[in-house]
Amino acid sequence: MELWDAYLEDGSLAGRDLVRGQPVPKGLYHIVCCVLVRHADGTYLLMKRAAGKETWPGVYEASAGGSALKGETGEQAARRELYEETGIRAGRLTRLYARKGPHTMYEGFLCEIEGAKDEIVLQPGETEGYRWATRDELVQMLRIDPPVLIVQKGFWPYLGLDEAQSKGTPYC
Secondary structure, eight states: OOEEEEEOTTSOEEEEEEETTSOOOTTOBEEEEEEEEEETTSOEEEEEEOTTOSSSTTOEESOEEEEOOTTOOHHHHHHHHHHHHHOOOOSOEEEEEEEEOSSEEEEEEEEEEOSOSSOOOOOTTTEEEEEEEOHHHHHHHHTSSSOSEEOOGGGHHHHTOOTTTTTTOOOO
């Protein structure tokens, strides 16, 4: 059973737990983090979602991420999820956005890395492949229908994307 901290709309702890898979009560939120990885050469890491995923199976995603566990801050969750899904140990993370959904507080971070690009570690059941792409390649992939790439909405301004370029992007 995965536990999350419950938050009030103002971002303060609500003093109760939420359980993954159970409805989030009205007026409460949980934290979901996304990390965009940019290599020093200007390319972005795209992780291919596992074929067995309930949502968007086999589609590339321009981030790693997931829900913050009980006791984690958004940044701590971002670091953990990034490592679990890619094998990357983040140095400095730069917050690119924070926004609210119906029951979710989304936090998006940028992780800039140098060095080898072929040392990505896949997480069984979550990811089944990866590739590096330029921003222009991201835009080309976003134009394919049905979608082959997910770019979380919060990252659009950083990447210079707009609604027309980002059709099919489902969340964050």
